[in-house]
Amino acid sequence: DLVFTxxxxxxxxxxxxxYCQSCGDIIEKDRNFLRVLPLPSENWSALVEEWCCHPNPFARSPLHPQHHDCFLGDTFFLCLFFNESHVPESPKSKENTRVFCKRCKIMLGETVSSDTVKYYVTEVVIQPSEGSFNPMPRSQFVQSIVAQCLVELSSAKSTFRFTVKGDDGKIYILIWILNSDTLLVESLGNSSSHNVFTRFGDSFMPSSGPVGTWNAVKVLYQPCIKSRNKDLADAWESDIGVHPLVFPSETCLELLLILGLSTTSLPPSLRHMNSFQV
Structure with a gap:
């Protein structure tokens, strides 16, 4: 795998x-967890209300980690603050709850309580202390992380439709998985799409050999920025069969641009399916 799962x-x-994925700056050193536990699905609280004949017993008991705990969500992980320099001084608004990298000022996550932070998996890289940080181009990292999320969730929850939402609560992209085990093969000597991703400063093709092969997830998607596809987005948001994926808003825009560039690398006849882009 390309990224640390x-x-x-x-x-x-x-x-x-x-580590900050964008610049490689060390956020926290020597973190040691005694418990690493998965969190319930995003809408677990709503399901409790449906199944219980009495008031939700967990309504006033949010799932926050204790000391030396790490809770894993679909697109984030929760832990207690270890480096106090990242704690916002006055979390009075949404902006003040955000946690930023001290070096590059990229949003890493947000506070969920006075001592608990939510780090997004697209912004923070976790590696064993004895290892070394090997930077990965940003667009390649985002693609790998999102692809892993889609594959894992579609397999675990038997769902193939996803809304990509920003931390501002807005829906940015609708994604429908077509195939999660696609194998792409391309001749590197005569590749029209080899430089498609140069705006991000990296290439996704193997660096040697006449033929490049790599695994991919084939999806249909609809952009939802600037109120595009609002009716469809509203319908998907209220559909219990659609799973939400929440990332920082800036990362959602990055992902949308990556998808758009990927679409333009396809032959024109293969870029659309019904009203969706491929």
Whole structure:
């Protein structure tokens, strides 16, 4: 795998270093967790209300980690603050709850309580302390993380439709998985799409050999920025069969641009299916 998969690789009683994915700055050193636990699905509280014949017993008991705990969500992980320099001084508004990298000022996550932080998996890289940080081009990292989320959730929850929402609560993209085990093969010597992603400063093709092969997730998508496809977005948001994926708003825009560039690399006849882009 191209990226460090938290759910499979984050182990208790092991020292880790948190890095900013964008600039490589160390966020936290020598984090050691005694418990690494998965969180329930995003709409678990609503399901409790449907199944209980009495008031929701968890309504006033949010799931926050204790000391040396790490809770894993679909697109984030929760832990207690370790580096106090990242704690916002006065969390009176949404802007003040955001946590930023001290070096590059990229949003890393947000506070969910006075001592608990939510880090997004698209912004923070976690690696064992004895290892070294190997930077990955930003667009390649975002693609890998989002693809992993889509594959894992579609397999675990048997859902194939997703809304990509920003931390501002807005829906940016509607995604419908077509195929999660696509194998792409392309001749590198005569590739018209080889430089499609140069705006991000990286290439997704293998660097050697006459033929490049790599795994991919094939999706249909609809942009929802500037009120585009609002009716469809509203319908998907209220559909219990659609799973939400929440990322920082800036990352949602990055993902939308990546999808658009990927679409333009296809032959014109293969870029659309019904009203969706491929």
């Amino acid at each position: 938290l759910k499979e690789s984050l182990k208790p009683q092991t020292n880790y270093i948190f």
